Amino acid sequence: MDSEKPILRASGMERRAAEFVGGVIARTRLPLDYGVASLGVVDRIIDGLRRGGTRRQDVAGPLLGLGAYVGEVLVRQAGAEWVDLPPDHSLRTVFGHPVAVRMPDGRLWNPLGRTVNRFEIGPQESLRTYFLTLHGRRPVRPLHRGCPSGGRTASLC
Numbered sequence: 001m002d003s004e005k006p007i008l009r010a011s012g013m014e015r016r017a018a019e020f021v022g023g024v025i026a027r028t029r030l031p032l033d034y035g036v037a038s039l040g041v042v043d044r045i046i047d048g049l050r051r052g053g054t055r056r057q058d059v060a061g062p063l064l065g066l067g068a069y070v071g072e073v074l075v076r077q078a079g080a081e082w083v084d085l086p087p088d089h090s091l092r093t094v095f096g097h098p099v100a101v102r103m104p105d106g107r108l109w110n111p112l113g114r115t116v117n118r119f120e121i122g123p124q125e126s127l128r129t130y131f132l133t134l135h136g137r138r139p140v141r142p143l144h145r146g147c148p149s150g151g152r153t154a155s156l157c
Contacts, residue, residue: 008099008112010082017072020065032069034076039128042066046118046127056119063119067112070127071101074111078134079104105136 021032030045032038045066049059056063074080080101085092085108092098095110102108111130118125 008097010084010099013068013071013082013099014075016065017068020062020069023065034069034073036073036077036128036131039070039073039126039131042070042115042127043118043123046115047123050119050122056116059119063115064112067115070115070130071099071111073131074101074103074109074134078131078136080109083108103134103136107136109134 021034024030024032024045030041032041046063049062071080071082075082080103083100083102085095085098085100087098091100091108091110095113096116097110097112099112100108100110114125114127114130118127
């Protein structure tokens with residue numbers, strides 16, 4: 001089964017999140033706008049995935065997309081950046097993924113794993129609360145709609 005796992009790289013996480021959001025919005029019109037409030041929507045999506053006793057491996061793809069989205073919210077709203085964890089890095093095993101987000105203070109966080117926790121454990125693992133309680137975040141400028149970079153690059157908007 002490991003051969004079926006997607007190869008994850010920090011450089012591809014923004015695209016992975018965008019593709020997931022595009023698919024979700026096209027089907028459901030849910031307000032996934034990379035804002036902090038949208039993490040409550042992600043919590044509700046995961047609640048829906050949990051209904052009926054769905055197994056984690058049956059929803060691995062959507063959970064990966066949701067985790068990429070959560071990470072992108074951290075990037076856009078808290079000044080984080082996606083990073084690749086070196087193969088020998090101890091957190092790679094703990095996180096269960098080769099990527100993480102680094103906050104402005106240097107701390108590494110695991111939005112992909114936290115999304116899986118939300119699925120496996122339930123509402124007490126709220127992703128919105130996760131964002132609000134993260135150490136090392138800094139506020140960034142609000143996103144500018146219509147900007148090619150989503151407002152992430154000041155020189156473009």
